[in-house]
Amino acid sequence: MYAQLSVAHRALNRASLRASLEQVFGLDDRAVIERSEVCSANGEAWKKLVAYSTEGPTYRLVCLPARNDELQVIVEPVGDEIRRACQSAWNGLRTALASKTTLQSGEVCDLGSGRVVMTAQTGFGVELRRREIVNLTIVGVVSAIWIAIGAFTFAKSHRWELFGGALPSLAGGLLGIGAAITSWKGATIRWQE
Amino acid sequence: MARVKPSSVSDINEIERAAAHKARELFEEVEWTVEEEPQVGAMRPDLVVQSPNGATYVVEVKAGQGSAHFGSVAQVATFIEEYQDVRAVEDVRGLLVTNMATQENILEAARSLGIQVAPVRGAARDYPQALPAERPRGELEK
Numbered sequence: 001m002y003a004q005l006s007v008a009h010r011a012l013n014r015a016s017l018r019a020s021l022e023q024v025f026g027l028d029d030r031a032v033i034e035r036s037e038v039c040s041a042n043g044e045a046w047k048k049l050v051a052y053s054t055e056g057p058t059y060r061l062v063c064l065p066a067r068n069d070e071l072q073v074i075v076e077p078v079g080d081e082i083r084r085a086c087q088s089a090w091n092g093l094r095t096a097l098a099s100k101t102t103l104q105s106g107e108v109c110d111l112g113s114g115r116v117v118m119t120a121q122t123g124f125g126v127e128l129r130r131r132e133i134v135n136l137t138i139v140g141v142v143s144a145i146w147i148a149i150g151a152f153t154f155a156k157s158h159r160w161e162l163f164g165g166a167l168p169s170l171a172g173g174l175l176g177i178g179a180a181i182t183s184w185k186g187a188t189i190r191w192q193e
Numbered sequence: 194m195a196r197v198k199p200s201s202v203s204d205i206n207e208i209e210r211a212a213a214h215k216a217r218e219l220f221e222e223v224e225w226t227v228e229e230e231p232q233v234g235a236m237r238p239d240l241v242v243q244s245p246n247g248a249t250y251v252v253e254v255k256a257g258q259g260s261a262h263f264g265s266v267a268q269v270a271t272f273i274e275e276y277q278d279v280r281a282v283e284d285v286r287g288l289l290v291t292n293m294a295t296q297e298n299i300l301e302a303a304r305s306l307g308i309q310v311a312p313v314r315g316a317a318r319d320y321p322q323a324l325p326a327e328r329p330r331g332e333l334e335k
Contacts, residue, residue, distance in 0.1 A: 045306050064263045066263070072262050074263065105260075109264065114238070114255075
C-alpha cells in the first residue's frame with residue numbers, strides 16, 4: 001500500500017524545493033529509493049528524477065516535481081497506518097512549502113494491483129459536508145432563521161424567551177462550524193473509501 | 194475511456210476496469226495474446242499483451258482528474274520488473290494508458306524507464322498515435 005499526493009505550491013526551482021524540504025524533513029537520502037517498494041524498480045533512473053527523498057520512523061517520502069509549482073509525493077508507511085503517515089507527511093509538506101500550498105489530489109493505491117483504495121480531500125467545503133458537522137450546522141442555521149422570523153412576528157414581546165429556547169441548537173450550530181474551521185485550518189485530510 | 198467525473202473509489206476502479214477490458218478486446222481483434230489481470234508473482238497488472246512477433250507489454254490503465262502521477266509510472270515499472278523476474282522474460286515494455294494530463298516531467302520519467310504513455314483525452318483519433326508501434330489498427334475505445 002502506498003499513497004500518491006499532488007501538492008500545488010508557490011513556484012520553486014529544484015534546488016530551492018530540496019532546501020525547503022530538507023529544513024523540515026532532514027537531509028535528502030538517496031538510499032531511500034533503493035528501499036522503496038514503489039520506486040525500487042530501475043532505481044538508478046529514479047535517483048535522477050527524484051528531487052528529494054527521506055525516511056523517518058513512520059514513513060518513506062519520495063518527492064518529484066511535476067512542474068515548478070506542483071510537487072508529486074509518494075508516501076510509503078513504515079510500521080504505521082497509511083492515513084496517519086499521510087497526515088504527518090502532509091503537515092510537514094505544508095510547513096516546508098509555506099504559503100499557498102494545497103493538496104490537489106491524494107490517493108492510496110494497492111501496490112499489487114495499482115487499484116485506488118482511498119481518495120483524499122482537504123478544505124473547508126469538505127469539512128462542512130461531513131455528516132456530523134452538516135447536521136449541527138443545519139440545525140443551527142434553521143434555528144437562527146426561526147429566531148429572526150419569531151423576533152419580528154409571533155414572539156415580538158418574548159424575544160429573550162425565544163432566544164433562550166433556541167440557544168442549545170444555536171450553540172450546536174456554532175460548535176459545528178467551529179469544528180469545521182479548526183479541522184480546515186489544521187489541514188486535516190479526509191479519506192473516502 | 195469514458196469522460197465521467199469519478200466521484201468515488203468504486204467509480205474510478207470501474208472506469209479503469211471497463212477501459213482495460215475494452216483494450217483487451219481491441220488487442221484480441223488483431224490477434225495479440227492478452228492476459229487480463231494476470232497474477233504475476235505478487236502483482237496483478239491490468240493487462241499483459243504480446244504481439245504476434247513476440248513483443249510483450251505490461252499495460253496499466255489510470256483514470257481520474259488532474260495530472261497523472263509519477264506513482265503510476267513507478268507502478269508500471271514495478272510490474273515490468275516483477276514480470277521479468279517471475280516469467281523470466283527479458284524484453285518487457287510498459288504502457289500507461291491514461292485520460293489524465295501528463296506533464297513533461299512525467300513523460301520524461303516514463304521514457305527513462307522504458308514506459309510509453311498513451312494519453313487518451315476522449316478523442317478516439319488521438320489513441321492510435323499514442324499506442325505501441327505494433328499497435329492494433331483501431332481505437333482503444335469508441
